[in-house]
Amino acid sequence: xxxxxxxxAVDAVRTRSVSVVELMESLLARSRTLDPALRVxxxxxxxxALDAARSAQADVERGRLRGPLHGAPIGVKDIFxxxxxxxxxxxxxYEDFTPGFDSxxxxxxxxxxxxxxxxxxxxxxASFDPSPTRNPWNPRHTPGxxxxxxxxxxxxxxFPGALGSQTSGSVLRPASYNGVVGLKPTFGRISRYGxxxxxxxxxTVGCFTRTVEDAGIMLDALAGMDELDPASSAEPVxxxxxxAVNPAPPRIGALRRFFFERADDEVAAHxxxxxxxxxxxxxxVSEAEPECDFDTLLAAxxxxxxxxxxxxxxxxxxxxxxxxxxxxRGSIEWGMMAPATAYVQAQRRRAAFRRExxxxxxxxxxLLTPSTLxxxxxxxxxxxxxxxxxxxxxxxxxxxxxPSGLSAxxxxxxxxxxAAPFAESRxxxxxxxxxxxxxxxxxxxxx
Amino acid sequence: xxxxxxxxAVDAVRTRSVSVVELMESLLARSRTLDPALRVxxxxxxxxALDAARSAQADVERGRLRGPLHGAPIGVKDIFxxxxxxxxxxxxxYEDFTPGFDSxxxxxxxxxxxxxxxxxxxxxxASFDPSPTRNPWNPRHTPGxxxxxxxxxxxxxxFPGALGSQTSGSVLRPASYNGVVGLKPTFGRISRYGxxxxxxxxxTVGCFTRTVEDAGIMLDALAGMDELDPASSAEPVxxxxxxAVNPAPPRIGALRRFFFERADDEVAAHxxxxxxxxxxxxxxVSEAEPECDFDTLLAAxxxxxxxxxxxxxxxxxxxxxxxxxxxxRGSIEWGMMAPATAYVQAQRRRAAFRRExxxxxxxxxxLLTPSTLxxxxxxxxxxxxxxxxxxxxxxxxxxxxxPSGLSAxxxxxxxxxxAAPFAESRxxxxxxxxxxxxxxxxxxxxx
Numbered sequence: 001x002x003x004x005x006x007x008x009a010v011d012a013v014r015t016r017s018v019s020v021v022e023l024m025e026s027l028l029a030r031s032r033t034l035d036p037a038l039r040v041x042x043x044x045x046x047x048x049a050l051d052a053a054r055s056a057q058a059d060v061e062r063g064r065l066r067g068p069l070h071g072a073p074i075g076v077k078d079i080f081x082x083x084x085x086x087x088x089x090x091x092x093x094y095e096d097f098t099p100g101f102d103s104x105x106x107x108x109x110x111x112x113x114x115x116x117x118x119x120x121x122x123x124x125x126a127s128f129d130p131s132p133t134r135n136p137w138n139p140r141h142t143p144g145x146x147x148x149x150x151x152x153x154x155x156x157x158x159f160p161g162a163l164g165s166q167t168s169g170s171v172l173r174p175a176s177y178n179g180v181v182g183l184k185p186t187f188g189r190i191s192r193y194g195x196x197x198x199x200x201x202x203x204t205v206g207c208f209t210r211t212v213e214d215a216g217i218m219l220d221a222l223a224g225m226d227e228l229d230p231a232s233s234a235e236p237v238x239x240x241x242x243x244a245v246n247p248a249p250p251r252i253g254a255l256r257r258f259f260f261e262r263a264d265d266e267v268a269a270h271x272x273x274x275x276x277x278x279x280x281x282x283x284x285v286s287e288a289e290p291e292c293d294f295d296t297l298l299a300a301x302x303x304x305x306x307x308x309x310x311x312x313x314x315x316x317x318x319x320x321x322x323x324x325x326x327x328x329r330g331s332i333e334w335g336m337m338a339p340a341t342a343y344v345q346a347q348r349r350r351a352a353f354r355r356e357x358x359x360x361x362x363x364x365x366x367l368l369t370p371s372t373l374x375x376x377x378x379x380x381x382x383x384x385x386x387x388x389x390x391x392x393x394x395x396x397x398x399x400x401x402x403p404s405g406l407s408a409x410x411x412x413x414x415x416x417x418x419a420a421p422f423a424e425s426r427x428x429x430x431x432x433x434x435x436x437x438x439x440x441x442x443x444x445x446x447x
Numbered sequence: 448x449x450x451x452x453x454x455x456a457v458d459a460v461r462t463r464s465v466s467v468v469e470l471m472e473s474l475l476a477r478s479r480t481l482d483p484a485l486r487v488x489x490x491x492x493x494x495x496a497l498d499a500a501r502s503a504q505a506d507v508e509r510g511r512l513r514g515p516l517h518g519a520p521i522g523v524k525d526i527f528x529x530x531x532x533x534x535x536x537x538x539x540x541y542e543d544f545t546p547g548f549d550s551x552x553x554x555x556x557x558x559x560x561x562x563x564x565x566x567x568x569x570x571x572x573a574s575f576d577p578s579p580t581r582n583p584w585n586p587r588h589t590p591g592x593x594x595x596x597x598x599x600x601x602x603x604x605x606f607p608g609a610l611g612s613q614t615s616g617s618v619l620r621p622a623s624y625n626g627v628v629g630l631k632p633t634f635g636r637i638s639r640y641g642x643x644x645x646x647x648x649x650x651t652v653g654c655f656t657r658t659v660e661d662a663g664i665m666l667d668a669l670a671g672m673d674e675l676d677p678a679s680s681a682e683p684v685x686x687x688x689x690x691a692v693n694p695a696p697p698r699i700g701a702l703r704r705f706f707f708e709r710a711d712d713e714v715a716a717h718x719x720x721x722x723x724x725x726x727x728x729x730x731x732v733s734e735a736e737p738e739c740d741f742d743t744l745l746a747a748x749x750x751x752x753x754x755x756x757x758x759x760x761x762x763x764x765x766x767x768x769x770x771x772x773x774x775x776r777g778s779i780e781w782g783m784m785a786p787a788t789a790y791v792q793a794q795r796r797r798a799a800f801r802r803e804x805x806x807x808x809x810x811x812x813x814l815l816t817p818s819t820l821x822x823x824x825x826x827x828x829x830x831x832x833x834x835x836x837x838x839x840x841x842x843x844x845x846x847x848x849x850p851s852g853l854s855a856x857x858x859x860x861x862x863x864x865x866a867a868p869f870a871e872s873r874x875x876x877x878x879x880x881x882x883x884x885x886x887x888x889x890x891x892x893x894x
Contacts (some may be wrong), residue, residue, distance in 0.1 A: 200795075230798060230799075230802065303787075307787040307788060307791055308791055310787075310788050311788050311791045311792055311795075314788065335787065335788065336786070336788060337786070338786065338787040338788075339783070339784070339785065339786065339787060340750075340754040340757075340782065340785040340786060340787045340789060340790035341754060341757050341758050341761065341782065341783060341785075342787060343787035343790055343791065344754055344755055344758045344790065345758055348647075348758075351677060352677075355677065
């Protein structure tokens, strides 16, 4: 039962072929078995999760479904405020912090019927210092970060969907490393209200699922204007899950420059082969030629992130500098020393790339790149390299990673698809079609 | 004939009661008389202006009116690029610079039939160092800046309308000091393409006229999306001149805090009296209570302006530091030393004020303040104080200054009206109604 997708679970709950309580018990049993090794959970209150499941099942029995996610258990990255539930942001400074309100993302999922199962491990302040979470495909390899627990938990069948966030590559990179689907929509599409800020002009809420359709189901619940997040967009929402059903063959622009050059040989060859499979299955594939210098862009991204981190974490850092890990501390100290002219020039570079990338993406249903340079590194001192995800976070464009196969060492590989601003429907449709052409991975450990 | 407004001039040209050539000759004669003392022109090519007038008149005689500004002579601040006409930006570095293309603002006015008469004096790089221009009401007093020549020239009847730009208070302050109408629309409403940048997130194109209707006529030609300016807004335009005709009594929110406290006693008493006149004439006047700290906001404005000036002028300053005047040099050096965290915090303060001010403005047709702290100072070492204009530039809200009377010393005083983002039609309607209630000033020297 723990292997059900969100779509399967809510359908089974709705038709009463599965009770929410059974489903939750199955997932909790899975957690009990796997979490000591995988360290997915930062906070899991089994009794509270079961109580919520009982309440949801009682509603089912009264014929009252709260919404399209009724009964779906969701993992929540521990930077999303949850009313009455500890929210640590992965930092000792907040180890005893219990918010008095839900973040908008959690509130919207709950309103749609989802059950907030527990809080998943995040790297410290969603930055680059590794967390204790392990990759379910091989515990000697990093699960990636910063949404480490959310990605690993979806891969390990501890929950069918989870919330994450991306400032550089914190959704799509762990999604790819763990062999699941990771969606980061357009900047402003999902409210960040109640989410611990890293860098306000970059931070984007996203989600992890095991299918593209499930990503659409989560986005349907999450997307939309929220007055409480100043960056929230009034752009109308679509019916995203519908876009993932019965997709037509997409027009794909393969981005070779930078991405194929930086990827390791295995990833480059694998992605080439995946593109060939997509083309043979009927996709229209052509080459997309960006004009920008991606290294300059990554430098601009880093400046913006470090400076804004220095602002958002400034008071915490001033009060308790010794409670910061080396990577996040370095980022803040770098940001504190940066001149404003560098930040302005970085933002201008970003703005120019945003226009260029949006124009390029609009010529296709999706741009395609490998999701990551390598499979999940055998290195627990790192969360991996965000160079392939950061350009799209910087540009604010919607992006999705989906599994495309396994490496020789049995680790997941993925492709990243990127679409024009607010073209999430086109993105999900293209991704769903590619998912059908590329097939699903077996669960970890069952390859 | 030099006393005609734009509306009167284009009507007289259209009905052939005045020829464009006669009109231009009258204005050029006026320039010859007054410019040696007033120093309005940076570049005036009388032959070219007359040639353009002859060509426009020939079109009239062929029954071909180019647009609603056909035959209207316009002064252009010398930071707007003009094809084949020297554009100095008030700096010795650009004293021989002749652009190969028109700025979008100039191109749009010309396409509507206006005649680019010549280039008006700007302070150096549109900053705070005084220009040689004098105030036509009293040459011992500053005309304000940075659009010094445009404001003084409209007041002195050397042309009926002119282009200016505002980064702090460079349209509305000189408009008030010179007793004319100055309009700064919403940030993004008029393209800045081809305008020498000062601070990209603040710079706003505006215009000077002698009536509110004329400001609407100019805005009709200038407003609208331009792909060449990344900050240009796709917000639909209105029929702005129409909004200034037959206006209804407006709902006015008088902003006393900060503005009445900082204004000198005469300006405060005068503005009180003007508000009384408006209320007696039928306006609905109530008190508007902003929550923000305007001093913090002005500090944020200054940080943003200095940092962005340091970026936009960086290459010029690196190459020729000794060719900068003290105020603009100080601004650049300040900006070069500012930390990025200060800039980010300043931008966040701005964004919060933008939301607050937009909400406050949306509750009225216009907010009302005195335009300036004092009448034009008797001090040619300054261009005056921008504290009353800068908050609205910072917020990106549309604002207009119109004359409200004369000081005891015979200098113009003005009121500033401010509206919600992109509510230029409401602003112009309110301003037109107030103009009717407050009356026009006599020309300078004829009071």
